[in-house]
Amino acid sequence: MSNSMNLTLKVWRQDGPSENGRFETYEAHGISEDASFLEMLDIVNERLTEDGKDPITFESDCREGICGTCGVMINGRAHGPQFGTATCQLHMRKFADGDEIVIEPWRATSFPIVRDLAVDRSPLDAIIASGGYISVNTGAGPDANLIPIPKEVSDTAMDAAACIGCGACVAACPNSAAQLFTAAKVMHLNLLPQGQSERWTRTEAMVETMEEFFGSCTNHGECHAACPKEISLDFIAWMNKDYIKSKVKNRKLASQT
Amino acid sequence: MSLLDSKVPEGDLAEKWTNHKFDMKLVNPNNKRRFSIIVVGTGLAGASAAASLAELGYKVKAFTHHDSPRRAHSIAAQGGINAAKNYTNDGDSVHRLFYDTIKGGDYRSREANVHRLAEVSVNIIDQATAQGVPFAREYGGLLDNRSFGGAQVSRTFYARGQTGQQLLLGAYSALMRQVGLGTIDLYPRQEMLEVVKKDDEACGIVVRDLVSGEVSSHSAHAVVLATGGYGNVYFLSTNAMMCNVTAAWRAHREGAFFANPCYTQIHPTCIPASDDFQCKLTLMSESLRNDGRIWVPTATDDQRPAGDIPESERDYYLERKYPAFGNLVPRDVASRNAKTVVDEGRGIGPLKNGVFLDFAEATARDGEDAIRSKYGNLFDMYERITGENPYERPMRIYPATHYTMGGLWVDYHLMTTVPGLYALGEANFSDHGANRLGASALMQGLADGYFVLPYTIGNFLAPRLGQDPVSTSDPVFARAEAAVEDRTKKWLSTKGTKSVDHYHRELGKMVWDGIGMARNRAGLEQALSDIPELEKEFHANVIVPGSAATLNQSLEKAGRVDDFFGLAKLMARDALEREESCGGHFRDEHQTEEGEAKRDDENFSHVAAWEFNGPDTAQTRHREELEFENVELTQRSYK
Ligand SMILES: Cc1cc2nc3c(=O)[nH]c(=O)nc-3n(C[C@H](O)[C@H](O)[C@H](O)COP(=O)(O)OP(=O)(O)OC[C@H]3O[C@@H](n4cnc5c(N)ncnc54)[C@H](O)[C@@H]3O)c2cc1C
Numbered sequence A: 001m002s003n004s005m006n007l008t009l010k011v012w013r014q015d016g017p018s019e020n021g022r023f024e025t026y027e028a029h030g031i032s033e034d035a036s037f038l039e040m041l042d043i044v045n046e047r048l049t050e051d052g053k054d055p056i057t058f059e060s061d062c063r064e065g066i067c068g069t070c071g072v073m074i075n076g077r078a079h080g081p082q083f084g085t086a087t088c089q090l091h092m093r094k095f096a097d098g099d100e101i102v103i104e105p106w107r108a109t110s111f112p113i114v115r116d117l118a119v120d121r122s123p124l125d126a127i128i129a130s131g132g133y134i135s136v137n138t139g140a141g142p143d144a145n146l147i148p149i150p151k152e153v154s155d156t157a158m159d160a161a162a163c164i165g166c167g168a169c170v171a172a173c174p175n176s177a178a179q180l181f182t183a184a185k186v187m188h189l190n191l192l193p194q195g196q197s198e199r200w201t202r203t204e205a206m207v208e209t210m211e212e213f214f215g216s217c218t219n220h221g222e223c224h225a226a227c228p229k230e231i232s233l234d235f236i237a238w239m240n241k242d243y244i245k246s247k248v249k250n251r252k253l254a255s256q257t
Numbered sequence B: 001m002s003l004l005d006s007k008v009p010e011g012d013l014a015e016k017w018t019n020h021k022f023d024m025k026l027v028n029p030n031n032k033r034r035f036s037i038i039v040v041g042t043g044l045a046g047a048s049a050a051a052s053l054a055e056l057g058y059k060v061k062a063f064t065h066h067d068s069p070r071r072a073h074s075i076a077a078q079g080g081i082n083a084a085k086n087y088t089n090d091g092d093s094v095h096r097l098f099y100d101t102i103k104g105g106d107y108r109s110r111e112a113n114v115h116r117l118a119e120v121s122v123n124i125i126d127q128a129t130a131q132g133v134p135f136a137r138e139y140g141g142l143l144d145n146r147s148f149g150g151a152q153v154s155r156t157f158y159a160r161g162q163t164g165q166q167l168l169l170g171a172y173s174a175l176m177r178q179v180g181l182g183t184i185d186l187y188p189r190q191e192m193l194e195v196v197k198k199d200d201e202a203c204g205i206v207v208r209d210l211v212s213g214e215v216s217s218h219s220a221h222a223v224v225l226a227t228g229g230y231g232n233v234y235f236l237s238t239n240a241m242m243c244n245v246t247a248a249w250r251a252h253r254e255g256a257f258f259a260n261p262c263y264t265q266i267h268p269t270c271i272p273a274s275d276d277f278q279c280k281l282t283l284m285s286e287s288l289r290n291d292g293r294i295w296v297p298t299a300t301d302d303q304r305p306a307g308d309i310p311e312s313e314r315d316y317y318l319e320r321k322y323p324a325f326g327n328l329v330p331r332d333v334a335s336r337n338a339k340t341v342v343d344e345g346r347g348i349g350p351l352k353n354g355v356f357l358d359f360a361e362a363t364a365r366d367g368e369d370a371i372r373s374k375y376g377n378l379f380d381m382y383e384r385i386t387g388e389n390p391y392e393r394p395m396r397i398y399p400a401t402h403y404t405m406g407g408l409w410v411d412y413h414l415m416t417t418v419p420g421l422y423a424l425g426e427a428n429f430s431d432h433g434a435n436r437l438g439a440s441a442l443m444q445g446l447a448d449g450y451f452v453l454p455y456t457i458g459n460f461l462a463p464r465l466g467q468d469p470v471s472t473s474d475p476v477f478a479r480a481e482a483a484v485e486d487r488t489k490k491w492l493s494t495k496g497t498k499s500v501d502h503y504h505r506e507l508g509k510m511v512w513d514g515i516g517m518a519r520n521r522a523g524l525e526q527a528l529s530d531i532p533e534l535e536k537e538f539h540a541n542v543i544v545p546g547s548a549a550t551l552n553q554s555l556e557k558a559g560r561v562d563d564f565f566g567l568a569k570l571m572a573r574d575a576l577e578r579e580e581s582c583g584g585h586f587r588d589e590h591q592t593e594e595g596e597a598k599r600d601d602e603n604f605s606h607v608a609a610w611e612f613n614g615p616d617t618a619q620t621r622h623r624e625e626l627e628f629e630n631v632e633l634t635q636r637s638y639k
């Protein structure tokens, strides 16, 4: 049978983007170890609500670790203590009875707090809009088997494409850099034959849009440690290589016209 | 004559779509920018539609209540997407995919729509591949296929266990490209709360900004809803937390007929609920049934660990009842049988709410490594959630609500009964009849968005060239905004004692008990008397803390749960009136001697589409007769 535990939560509360925030303490009693972390917060929220208090705002959707909506700092770690696990997939059996748990929103100036634990991650969408696509209008694609793609290449592209866009990499980084996210998105497309035509313009545009919003990477590797999909740091190295090359290639292309 | 004109074109089934594309009116490329289109929803259906329409030159406004288009529930689809490519040379064809889909839907869908779906399925794979969707490949570099959901051919394309994610990221990248080009205005964190009509045609929507609380109006020449399914009416389902019926329900209240609400799909292999606090169930891929054996103890209330129960005291009930298909019977049959044994008191696990899915025999036969390589990540996911190691003891599974076949009624053009209002993807009722086949929802959403709507919408718009959209200062918009504001005020001022989640959970239990896997008259009548009672209490006693001027999740949920109440009542009525069993709709009164679903083709070979008659009057049931000219109706048998 499942055991139940009593926890003390210290939660960041902030009423709006421009309000001052504060920590508040809540006792979470009788939590089953089979509950997920977010279910634990649901229980706390239901109690707060029925006491007429404002529940803690936090975001989630799929609760299966795939949509990237959830994500909070748990005791200072993005998505909490379990490696390769999004907040929604973390279960209370990873904690012990009597624990104090500190819960904060993603901390990054480029992710302004919307309310409590919810932040605005729209700069990640801006990076995609600047070049994270292959320009092919609907109906224009050739037969899908026209271009064979070696399985290894396709598998590596898939490793990059597995990124769920949760922003944990940014939150974990001491510089709030978005290199891991951007590299995953750039390299997914740059590795594939379909992505070659726009390879250099894409890389330059996406990296530069990233730099408009986010800090610079100094190779700490905290991003990988926090990533629920365990995206490899190699992609950052590849992206950097492509970026340097893009500076030359794009100039060359420009001078040809 | 029926009010419902399906607008299915004349001619041979296989020629209909081709000919119709030629017959429809076109909007000249230079004139497309003179039309504006609102797309609500940016899942597979909405993102693909918005991107394709913008590429054609239309001015598009795309809305989502998520913080980013990429979060839509489509992202969670695991298994794959069907297409009649016949890359495996195993006898697939457009006609076979058409036939399987019609049969799988238990002969309750429109032939012409399903055939079109099968035709365009092949284009979807080409489009997605061109966008860079990393589908699984063989060593030769060509695309890999697998068989899925009991199909006799391998026609399912997949990207690891993340097919929905990859297809959505493809559609989202196309959408964001247009956002970058300035042809789509994107409105994230905006919830559509009203469809607005002028002179009986859709002219726009009212949305609430979920962060600032601001209510605003948007007008356009046409409105497209791609807002997903309503499985969360059961509270517990495999759907994401934010899935809801609000957009479709608001459209219904404005005159869009709601079709076949009782057709819901229950997936047999989900992780059983572990406690009352649970709000979401997790799907375990159906592929597990290829190697796992399903059983329960012969005796009731047997709480011994699985390993202590001898073979002679186990009931492999699917293998016993269906020797030909065994553990691979279709979803509805597997689900219903699990319910039967649990209802008999033979359920297993701490809450006695599951059945075993046992890999011991497969592990002994193929070795643990082989099992690990096939199902490794599923086993890991199971362990993460339950804390139990499925290599050592059998998994516990139980059915859960997964998909809703019912939805807004649409004609062949995907237009609802409100002119200018379209519905795509899971939000419409179109192609799956009474039961959806595995890997067909992704196909349908993308077919609608990439390859159907961009053609059919021109036919509606062309004659309207030169007309401006209705101004948002028109009183029709003011009225709709006031309605939204009034509801908001009402929720905030009720100040009762129970949370919105409390009522959602209670409603879900009623819907599951009365309109779940097996339905009967008494249970449905019970639901029809209990649900309105609970609804009254909800209105009188709910508490929504906070204000309307900030992100307020309780407030958002209150509106959604309110609409679920309306839908639940309609589901019960629809299930009651459909005096037959078909697909996901099983009526205890209508079964064969062996306990299988019994259709009544003579009286129920039709779509039931419900017309809203005002808040205090019951909806009217209309029929669209289904005609089958190309397939012969047979009774399914899996013995
Ligand atoms: C766990 C799981 C696994 C699945 N696996 C498969 C599979 O392997 N193969 C398959 O074919 N199908 C599968 N399905 C089904 C399939 O994923 C869905 O049917 C399909 O993705 C629905 O797509 P959609 O675009 O219609 O809706 P959704 O993806 O649900 O998108 C709805 C959109 O509408 C928006 N929205 C909703 N309401 C509002 C509102 N009021 N205002 C503003 N915006 C709103 C949302 O923000 C979202 O953008 C699976 C489903 C589940 C639950």
Ligand code: FES
Pocket: A059, A060, A061, A062, A063, A064, A065, A066, A067, A068, A069, A070, A071, A086, A087, A088, A089, A164
């Ligand atoms: S809620 Fe979707 S990843 Fe956590």
